[in-house]
Amino acid sequence: MTVFIDNKSGIPIYDQIYTQIKNQIISGSLREDEALPSIRSLAKDLRISVITTKRAYDELEREGFIYTIPAKGCFVAAKNAELLREEQLKKIEEHMQAILQLAASCNLTGEDIIEMFRVNMEE
Numbered sequence: 001m002t003v004f005i006d007n008k009s010g011i012p013i014y015d016q017i018y019t020q021i022k023n024q025i026i027s028g029s030l031r032e033d034e035a036l037p038s039i040r041s042l043a044k045d046l047r048i049s050v051i052t053t054k055r056a057y058d059e060l061e062r063e064g065f066i067y068t069i070p071a072k073g074c075f076v077a078a079k080n081a082e083l084l085r086e087e088q089l090k091k092i093e094e095h096m097q098a099i100l101q102l103a104a105s106c107n108l109t110g111e112d113i114i115e116m117f118r119v120n121m122e123e
Contacts (some may be wrong), residue, residue, distance in 0.1 A: 001030060001037065005046055013048055015055035018101045026084050027077055036066060073109050 003020050005013055031100040036057075037045070043053040057074055060066045067077045103113050 003042070005048065013046075013092070014052045014055040016070055017042075017046075017053065018059045021060055022063075022065055023058070025079065026088065030076050032078050034076045036076065038073055089112060 001021065001024060003017055009016065010018075013115040021030070021036070022093055030036075036042075039057055040050055046053070056067075057066065061068060061074070064077055065079070066074050067076050074075045099113065
């Protein structure tokens with residue numbers, strides 16, 4: 001598991017940890033029942049407060065992404081992968097609708113939009 005903290009982002013550190021771990025679970029890079037680093041270990045590695053790490057883990061557990069076994073640690077929870085995928089697809093569709101509205105205001109064609117995506121994907 002990889003977590004990077006950006007002190008200049010303005011996003012709270014616990015939220016950065018929460019978001020990165022959640023995204024790794026959704027993408028499948030963290031698998032069901034895989035052990036996460038202990039709260040203390042992650043805090044030490046990131047050079048942050050244990051309280052901050054605990055807050056991120058608590059939020060992940062509250063939302064069902066991880067579970068805790070006392071004296072054993074935190075693990076990736078079984079998830080409905082299809083439901084998580086659907087949530088992400090819904091977000092993509094919302095962004096696409098915004099793109100289409102902006103494109104219409106600029107008189108762009110569908111081919112123009114596709115070409116913009118191709119260029120961006122190559123970068």
